[in-house]
Amino acid sequence: MSEISKAIEKRDNGPAAVVEKYRESLALVMPSHLQQRVGAWIRNTQGLLRRDPKLMEAAQNDVGQFIAVLMDAGRLGLEPGTEQYYLVPRWSKKKRCTEVTGVRGYQGEIELMYRAGAVSSVIVEVVYSNDQFQFRPGRDERPIHDIDWDAEDRGQLRLAYAYAVMKDGATSKVVVLNKGHIAKARAKSDSADKDWSPWNTDEEAMWLKTAAHRLAKWVPTSAEYMREQIRAQAVVDSEQRPEPLPVTIPAPAAGTVDDDYDDSPIDAEFVDD
Template sequence: MTENTVSNAVAVRDNGPEAIVRQHRDDLTLVLPTHVKGETWMRLATGALRRDENLRRTAARNPGSLMNALLECARLGHEPGTEAYYLVPFGNEVQGIEGYRGIVERIYRAGAVKAVKAEVVYENDHFEYHPGMDRPEHKPDYFGDRGRIVGAYAYGVFQDGSTSKVVLINRAYIDKVKKESKGSDRASSPWVKWEEGMVLKTVARRLEPWVPTAVEWRNEPAPQPDSAPVLPAGDGPAAIAPAALEDDVDEGPIEAEFVDDEPSAGWPSAAQPGSGARA
């Protein structure tokens, strides 16, 4: 390796997006919840840039979009470049995308919910639900032809065994969200590559208003809602426990809501956060 090559490599390291992230370490780690270690978080942020050359090039062109994505990631208490929060190059900007796991994790952090149930319903599944039922009756044939996706549902099980509001989405709602999502018809779109994961994320978003969520892990369970119905012991399908999240199949990056904010003072003036449909 020549002296010139070494000098160029050092210059790239010292002036690239990783250097910008390090320069704003205090701004980023200041908003981290206490359960996230700042040093670990910073290593994951710079590591994500090193692993993905396309991401790195996009961040170099528009460092402000990278900083806004990382700030939102830190605020939510997620680790960047993981299944909880993706950093995705899209055109000339870096978009931060909270994954399905990230949403479910925030629900568990609040302490009120001990299990989250979210399922996609296919046209050949047996599915029954009406307002008088505590939970849907869903019997999929996992080894048969389930047909196309027709909807999804989600609910939380509180610490006392009661059930949150059951939220449902139908095919028309799924198609509406997909249509409003930027580039959803492209072969590289998560709606094309991981449709089931996108539908799960969409219905998890609909569940958020009906269960507590938090960016910080709580030591004590959150208060239970007074109106929540109590279920008989053993009723209902198996739910997703917190530990099961680590063994879940990675559904790939899935799109989330982006909020147009002004860049923080002192951050690169090119900061222009992306916009997209809330799924």
């Protein structure tokens, strides 16, 4: 096989081409808000591969794993290669090569909370050592966080916190994480010591993601929540609907109907046209 033929075969069977081949499958798992722009979603993913040689190499090493990661991002309705959903080349000890893994980012966590329809706003922030921060559980409804925006240096990362304001105005549980909490979360990542890991390329974003992920335990993050709310409301409405009123139709004058006329009461339900 000539070099040109090999290049054509590699192009036609490479990760970018395989993504296009899975267009229909990806569209099937995507939420409705993405199904109208699945073409742009795929082109953006292909662009990521062209711009990042390490990502392309990892995708080529295991195309099936790469497609599985994209299916996960599509199912969640998140944009791969963004702070919603990172695409990370990760070393696989078993395969002895890099492969693509998906890491949900803090913006992805927040997006899922909004999409569930239960919250009106989500606040996720980091606190630096030169900031002023106060939160007393049981006494403060929400944290008080003062920042000197004129300061050239806010210091070192100190805390991360997250909470949501529900649509009825109530405040969700407030999650506050210190360096110890973040260190434990980082230790669970088997790629945290790699230079390409988000823990090293965008540390603040990973602090935010960790706080948002903890908040997700206390806030609905699935469209199933909204469907359940609609179903429950339908049940309540049906239980509150008035019972049909019995209607008695008086017997007509003698001689106007057959002798089989039944003058017993019947149940009728009034229906508006």
